Amino acid sequence: MRAFSLTAVPSVEDAVQRSRPGSAYLAGATTLVDLMKLEVLHPNDVVDINALPLRGITVSADGVRIGALERMSDVAAHPHIAAQYPVIAQALLRSASQQIRTMASIGGNLLQRTRCGYYRDVTTPCNKREPGSGCPALAGGNRMHAVLGTSKSCVATHASDLAVALIALDVSLRLYSDAGTRTVRLADFYLLPGETPDLEHDLRPGELITEVLVPPLDWASRSVYLKIRDRESYEFALCSAAVALDVRDGVIADARIALGGVGTVPWRMRAVEAALRGARAGEAAFVAAAEQAADGMKLLSDNGFKATLATRTIVRALLSLEV
Template sequence: MRAFGYTVAGDPAEAVRIATRTPGSTYVAGGTDLLNLMRDGAETHDHLVDVNRLGMGDVAVDSRRLRVGGSARMRQVAEHAAVRREFPVLSEALLASASPQVRNMASIGGNLLQRARCGYFRDAASPCNKRVPGSGCPAISGHNRGHAILGGSGHCIATHPSDLAVALVALDATVRLLGPGGERAVPIADFYLLPGSTPEQETAMRLGELITRVDVPRTPLAGRSRYLKLRDRATFEFAVVSVAAALRTKGRMVQDVRLAFGGVGTRPWRDTRVEAALRGRPLTGQAIAAAGRLLVRDAEPREGNRFKVELVQRALVSILSDLGGLR
């Protein structure tokens, strides 16, 4: 790891000012992903701006929404009584992430901005279009068991690693940002970008912007939600396939549903047409299976990850069957 500068910011405006005016800057809170990337040479930064003392660590629920500060810790949010009661999918997604030690340190903003777990991206000696644009994507014809079957391009097929992001997409969360131009709110559905021909551009964030807060609407859907994560081992492992689901029914009739998927897309994956296929119809095994087939209709699996086409459909059947009381 090469030498870098370090500044502790006193308030959000100062943090943005330092990061904007100091070339090669980035923000650090828990540092659980960033410092590993710098150590491995997958990222280089000349200056780190510490955002731990900015008063952005609160978790609060009012009559309309859940508000989570950008520097709140994963464990803090996962174990918050109101989150567990009214937003169970968020608590479950966080508790299925990383290890207890990492959850104690890692911030919510950092979790949403963690980088791809693609081995080629993490290996500074390998070509990677995310790390060195135009250098190529070895995963397309190489080791691609953990890679995306949805949303990929000829330039990148890496999946997004955040469990929390998948759950937030299912709940229509909003990311609050502060930058040189002031504050703005970005729906999380628009926050993550498809790789296209520019896979190095992963989010809609602008230069110098800082995640100050995440807002989640307080709805009946959020209260009846679950997170299912399928992985190679029980702890400290990233999703092979995951599903965040929120469901509202009247009898067996689906009044509303939200679905988001991890481990299968180049960003947290939501397909509103799949939800529309279930909404207004009885929740049956046949209906869920049909929705699963719709989900993967445009999938582009590779040799190593072809199994995900069936696995994600089975995961959808499992979580909706549990939420809907079908078994």
């Protein structure tokens, strides 16, 4: 790890004033410190934002507001979220380890970097780490890599479980900077790699995530997060599904489905949702709709199984809901 300065700031205004090229914000530090130790990241200035007033979970008619510095474990344990948005609570509880969930912040989780081994190994090329250096995963080991949203420059998967659940619920972020406050949908916040995989999100210089805004959705109480991985604890997804269903008299009125572990960003499955609407809830309809999941997938040498796994994960998640 290289030498750096560490400054704790008391206010959001002070935090954005300290933001400059070569600086980094520190919240739970569960990702930043790891990457600094690996020398993937080497900021000159680290700005500790843990004292900022960005905590709290507020429930109202407009939905739920979650402070960006709320800890993952506290959000998962919140009674309203556990009851009305179980997909969020379950995604959090299936993330990392209990110790990390106690430290990691909501905002930090949404900004965590990919777990691609090439990105984290500074002895190998990586277009995310060094633009223009190449993507070894295209012809190398790529079992864990993405099959949706990929490009010739990058096939790394997005790592956050929470983001998958929030994408399904059409959540927005509140961002603050010297220029003021703006709100952006999480689905628009994440950027596809294209030819610039080093640009992962629409967080502008000097901006800070202050809140996560979960819109009201009465039928989100019928939701689930299913994560398929190589081992049950502390492992990233081969494929995951965030699913919510609105079922009335046995017929699916609406559906929300997003996948993780298969895309360069959390991937909303709109074609599957459309196929479910108007169908009678049951295995036959779930299987038929899930067949849409493989459309547009670009399979690599070692991850072709994800096409089948994605469809089966969706069906299994849907079947787990009481309809």
